[in-house]
Amino acid sequence: MIQQLNSPVLYLICGAIVLFVALVCVFFAIRAYRAGKAIGIDESKLKQTVVASVTFAILPSVGILLGVIALSGSLGIPWPWLRLSVIGALHYETQVAEAAAEAVGLDGLSASQMTAEAFSTIALLMSVCIMWGMVFCIFTCKGYTARLTAGSKGNASGSPDGAAGKAGAQAEASGATTKKKGAFAGFGDKAMTAMFIGLVSAYIGSYLGGWISGGGKGIFAFGGSWLPLAVAACGAAAMAVFTLIKEKAKAEWVDSFSIAGSMLIAMTCAIFLGRLI
Amino acid sequence: MNEEAKREYYERYIASIHRLGRIMSVIVLVMLLAAPFVIGAYLGAMPNIGAFLKGFLSIGLVYLVSCIAEYLIYVPMLGAGGSYLAFMTGNLINMKIPCAMTAKDIVGAKSGTAENEIISTLSIAASSLVTIVVLALGVVMLIPLQPVLQSPSLQPAFDNVVPALFGAMAYKYYRGNLKIAAVPLLVMAVLFILVPGLTGSTSFMIIPSGAIAIGLAYLYHRRAK
Numbered sequence: 001m002i003q004q005l006n007s008p009v010l011y012l013i014c015g016a017i018v019l020f021v022a023l024v025c026v027f028f029a030i031r032a033y034r035a036g037k038a039i040g041i042d043e044s045k046l047k048q049t050v051v052a053s054v055t056f057a058i059l060p061s062v063g064i065l066l067g068v069i070a071l072s073g074s075l076g077i078p079w080p081w082l083r084l085s086v087i088g089a090l091h092y093e094t095q096v097a098e099a100a101a102e103a104v105g106l107d108g109l110s111a112s113q114m115t116a117e118a119f120s121t122i123a124l125l126m127s128v129c130i131m132w133g134m135v136f137c138i139f140t141c142k143g144y145t146a147r148l149t150a151g152s153k154g155n156a157s158g159s160p161d162g163a164a165g166k167a168g169a170q171a172e173a174s175g176a177t178t179k180k181k182g183a184f185a186g187f188g189d190k191a192m193t194a195m196f197i198g199l200v201s202a203y204i205g206s207y208l209g210g211w212i213s214g215g216g217k218g219i220f221a222f223g224g225s226w227l228p229l230a231v232a233a234c235g236a237a238a239m240a241v242f243t244l245i246k247e248k249a250k251a252e253w254v255d256s257f258s259i260a261g262s263m264l265i266a267m268t269c270a271i272f273l274g275r276l277i
Numbered sequence: 278m279n280e281e282a283k284r285e286y287y288e289r290y291i292a293s294i295h296r297l298g299r300i301m302s303v304i305v306l307v308m309l310l311a312a313p314f315v316i317g318a319y320l321g322a323m324p325n326i327g328a329f330l331k332g333f334l335s336i337g338l339v340y341l342v343s344c345i346a347e348y349l350i351y352v353p354m355l356g357a358g359g360s361y362l363a364f365m366t367g368n369l370i371n372m373k374i375p376c377a378m379t380a381k382d383i384v385g386a387k388s389g390t391a392e393n394e395i396i397s398t399l400s401i402a403a404s405s406l407v408t409i410v411v412l413a414l415g416v417v418m419l420i421p422l423q424p425v426l427q428s429p430s431l432q433p434a435f436d437n438v439v440p441a442l443f444g445a446m447a448y449k450y451y452r453g454n455l456k457i458a459a460v461p462l463l464v465m466a467v468l469f470i471l472v473p474g475l476t477g478s479t480s481f482m483i484i485p486s487g488a489i490a491i492g493l494a495y496l497y498h499r500r501a502k
Contacts, residue, residue, distance in 0.1 A: 006423055009319050017308045021365060022409045024301045028294075028362055029402035035290040036395040039283045045384040045392075049399045052383045053376050057404035060372040061411035068412060069419065072426055073435025077419055079316075085412045087309065087367040090442075096336055098439045102479060103332030104325055110436045117325050120317030124324040125332045127309045132344035133364035137352075138302045142295045145357050187498050192346055194457055194494035195339065197450045198487030201461040203443045205486070206479040209469020214476060224473075227433070228440040235444025243448070259445055266441035267434035274433030 001114045005076025014082035021086045059253050064090065066260035070267065071097070074111045079123060090259060092130050095199065100125035207232055230273050235266035287391050291357055294398075298361030305365050335481045354378070358398030366405040376404040456497065461489040 004010075029050075036046045067090035071080035075097065083093050094109070100122040101109045109122075207229040214224025242258035245251060317323040351369060352360045355377060363373045380400035386392040425431070451458040465486050469475055475482060 004320055007319075010316060013312055013315055013319075017305070017312065018409060018413070020308065021305060022406060024305070024365065025362060025402040025405045025409070027297075027301075028358055029399055029406075031290070031294070031297075032358055032395050032398040032402065035287065036392075036399070038290075039287050039391055039395075041392055041395060045386075045396070046399060048384055049380045049396050050403045052380050053400040053403035054407050056376045056379055057372060057407035058411065060368070060376075061408040062415075064368060064372075064408060065412055065415040068415065069426075070435075070438050070441075072419065073431065074438060077416055077423070081412055081416045082312070084368070085366075085409050086305070087365065089368050092340065094439055094442045096332075096340065099336035099479075099483075100328075100332045103335065104328040108436070109439055112432065112436070116317070116320035116322035120313050120320060120322055121324040121328050121332070123313035123316060124310075125329055125337070127313055128329075128333060129337045129340045130344070130367070131306060131309065132341055133348050133369075134302045134306055136344070136348045137361050137364050138299050138306070141298065141352060141357060141360055144352055145360075148353055187495065190494045190498055191491050192343065193450060193454060194490040195343065195487045196446065197454055197458045198461050198490035199339065199483045200443050200447045200450055201458060201465050201490065202479055202482040202486040203439070204447055205462060205465025205469045206476050206482070207440060207443075208466045209473060210476050213470045213473040219471060219473065228437060231437040231440040232444030232447065235441045236448040237444075239445040239448035243452070259442070259449075262445035262448075263438065263441040266444055267437060270433045270437040270441070271431065 001116070001119070002073075002076055002111045004116070005079065005114070005119060010076065010078040014078040017082055018085045059257070063257045063260045066257070066264055067093075070094075070260065070263050074109045074114065075119070075122070079119075083126060087134070088126070088130055090263075093126060096126045096129045097122050204229075204232060225277065227270065227273055227277060231266050231270045234269035234273075235262050238262035238265040291394070294358045294361070298357065302361060302365060335478075336483060339483055339487065354397075355401065356394035356397045358394060359401045362398065362401045362405060366401070366408070368408065372404060372408070373401050376400055457490055457493045460493055461486045464489060 033046055037043060064084050068077065068080045068084050070090075071084075071094065080093070084090065098109045101107075101113075101118065103125070104115075104118040104121045106113045106118055210224040211226045211229050212222055212224070213219045215221070217223025239258060239262040242254050242261060246254040246258070313324055347369060348364070351363065351374060354374065355363055359373075359377055363369055363377075366373070377397045377400045380386075380396055381393060384392075384396055386396045419426070426435075465482060468482070
């Protein structure tokens with residue numbers, strides 16, 4: 001199956017979409033650059049933005065590439081390449097793929113159990129689950145940004161950027177909306193974190209339960225595999241080391257690699273720990 | 278160009294960005310939704326809609342809520358052009374948002390200005406292109422490595438991608454939030470130990486687990502006020 005998932009046809013399908021999105025980026029960049037020049041933004045600032053963004057993006061992109069490698073063993077190379085080049089993010093993609101694998105009746109995201117139907121279902125679920133940002137943009141971005149502009153009109157009229165400042169006040173949203181949202185914004189961040197804590201807890205709990213009561217040998221028989229729990233522990237330990245390096249050495253760039261790097265370290269541990277079973 | 282002409286030009290630019298952003302987003306969306314069916318046709322098996330719905334009910338709703346929150350928070354930061362591009366190209370938290378904010382700081386663009394809109398769009402377009410190029414080069418280099426990646430000795434690694442991810446995320450999210458994390462983790466562990474059959478429905482268990490964590494977070498949030 002994995003050979004079919006790495007076939008030239010899949011590279012062609014996924015590559016065509018990636019190429020189209022790349023062209024969209026070029027198109028938007030050219031328009032923004034021209035508009036910037038036309039409304040009087042210093043060209044050196046525009047060039048500085050491009051250079052700063054390109055250099056900033058290199059390290060995280062390498063981290064994302066490691067994610068493609070991590071997913072390639074179970075989903076082939078082309079599909080993770082597409083998902084992580086366009087729309088997706090490593091942690092989202094992996095979680096959705098795992099849930100989809102369960103929904104189609106697999107034990108988990110695994111190349112050895114993958115079938116054509118399972119793959120196409122997983123691919124569809126990954127596409128649908130993480131498309132909502134784009135859907136909201138299509139239907140509400142114009143209205144949302146217009147409302148933000150209206151909310152900040154008074155402020156923008158006195159903007160030192162003159163015409164550009166007035167017309168472009170939608171970005172002011174950060175200021176105007178922050179004040180409006182107040183208390184809600186405070187809990188919004190915490191709710192998002194809590195939601196992910198719940199998600200992670202469900203899976204860690206399942207690894208624990210799978211080891212203690214799994215394997216069909218009865219409750220508290222310790223008949224299941226301890227490998228997923230051990231691999232999760234290795235992932236957590238690796239993440240702790242990355243966090244320590246980041247904090248002690250004040251190396252913010254470590255963040256770009258911490259998730260993908262921790263995953264690869266834990267996966268390497270799985271190879272050695274697997275031999276103990 | 279005088280100030281009035283600049284303002285008119287910029288308004289036309291924003292209108293065209295919305296028009297193009299919508300058109301491009303619809304095209305990309307259709308391509309992304311069609312791809313699983315096209316791949317399914319090639320592989321000889323279409324997606325299983327029943328399993329898809331089951332999966333969507335378990336995890337899709339979680340991401341729907343997450344996407345709403347991200348949309349409401351990030352659009353004001355990114356402006357129109359930046360938002361269309363960022364939601365199309367993904368990797369928001371780990372790249373696009375910090376990249377756009379860094380570019381904005383470097384050039385000293387103020388929030389609420391056209392400069393911010395332009396800088397944000399340029400920054401996200403440039404960073405997206407870098408990711409696309411790096412991944413494309415990486416994939417080309419990975420192709421010869423396929424036999425190695427498919428070797429049986431590496432299978433335990435690829436069979437444990439998800440535990441590896443959740444271990445790393447557990448440290449990230451539990452750290453500093455142990456009071457919130459302890460209860461859902463304990464409840465889930467006890468449930469999975471006492472009802473081993475639940476292991477096949479872990480993604481469904483995200484809903485009660487998430488509800489407990491959000492409830493606790495709200496409780497602590499209210500207490501802290």
